[in-house]
Amino acid sequence: MSAQSFADRTLLELGRRLIADHYHFVTPTPLTHERVYQRLATPLAKDMRDVFGWSMPFEHSLFPADELADLERAGIVERDGALWRSAVRWSSLEGMLFAHSAYPTSQTDAIFFGPDSYRFAQLIVAHLQRCFEPVRRVVDIGCGAGVGALIAARSRQEAEVLAVDINPGALRLSAVNTELAGLNNVAVYHSDVLGSVDGQFDLIIANPPYMNDSQQRAYRHGGGALGEGLSLRIVRESLPRLGLGASLVLYTGVAMVAGHDPFLECVLPLVSGDAFGWTYRELDPDVFGEELLKPGYEWVERIAVVALTVTRRH
Known part of the structure; x- marks a missing residue:
């Protein structure tokens, strides 16, 4: 062995x-x-x-x-x-x-799990409870420990579920967690967003890093001005991969500046028109308040957790 x-x-x-x-x-x-x-x-x-x-x-x-x-x-x-x-570290969820x-997650390639994981799981469960379209193919972008993939796979055991990440350690733990859960419809792939997987999907889910991390740790650093870079990239690259009636469910965080939501302002041009229907809401208006004391957040008034759901109509 x-x-x-x-x-x-x-x-x-x-x-x-x-x-x-x-x-x-x-x-x-x-x-x-x-x-x-x-x-x-x-x-x-x-x-x-x-x-x-x-x-x-x-x-x-x-x-x-x-x-x-x-x-x-x-x-x-x-x-x-x-x-x-x-x-x-071992954590219970659903x-x-x-x-x-393990705590503290100081390594650049640490595999995150925390309160965001619980909220992300709840968001997926709620979406699938309301979804009446067939869900045959799912992908969890930046799967980490595999929370999104396993929640979707357990809810839709007839579906093919892909768990993708750029972190080999995350793929390893996702595979172990999948076997531990007794699920046989999850496959793990090394992929930068959707770069290494083909075809369209009925459901795309993602809980990407959304902080502006000075150490640029993969599980925290979202890139862009205030951590929104990867979330925006996921939206841009996911929309063309949605089949008719398929949805993107994105859980992320937004650094709010002077009462404005810079992430939503960038998303609106991508989802406007008749091709997509979408919803957007704040799940928690104020998380990680301690980050506001760090460099790069001098003009941020709060960090909110948001849920964006986009469904292809045409």
Whole structure:
């Protein structure tokens, strides 16, 4: 067995063990996570939620020696001085368990999961509940841990669902999370937006990064003036790939400036006319307020989470 196969199999077996042990963890914002840490004089894991949810360091005695050795060999845990720490985190969502990057997500190729993931999942579920058109082919752009792809695949088990990302680590975790969920209608592909996948889709979903990140970490940095660049690119490249009656469901964030929504102002020319019907609404008017203290946000008054749905009529 190759090192990668061993790592993936070990991660999958760990996920199955956590499910059998009724593990459950809801991932908060990084700021909330930090505040929980601040309550503790010395964070030290007592159980699996502390290890794989709160990303606390732990003593070797928390695991049998042979299991700890396998977890280390698989790259799931690593030494942290005299202690150990998990390199992955497990989060619960819609009855499924997702592996993603541990806290803090400081690596440039970290795989994000957080409150946005829960809202994104709710948006997809709501759209599919209202959708009466056949959904045969779906793509989740920038799939990350695979939240969108798995939610769609479970709801439409007759559909072919593609999970695409430029991050090999995200594709690996999406594949593991798919197998853990017992779904057989998801395929993962390396693709820059839709560049490596052909044809039209009945549903295109995306939860892209939307921050202006000075470190340009892939899971946070959206590009453009205020983080809107990738979201706009997804809209431009997705609209020609929608079949008749098909929809783009985009969950993203917008840096509002002087009462104006710069993202919507750029989207309007793309969806105007008779070819498309569209809806746009704020899901949360104020998120990540701490970002306003950072360079590049001097003129931003708030960051809102928005949902754009575009459906091809003609």
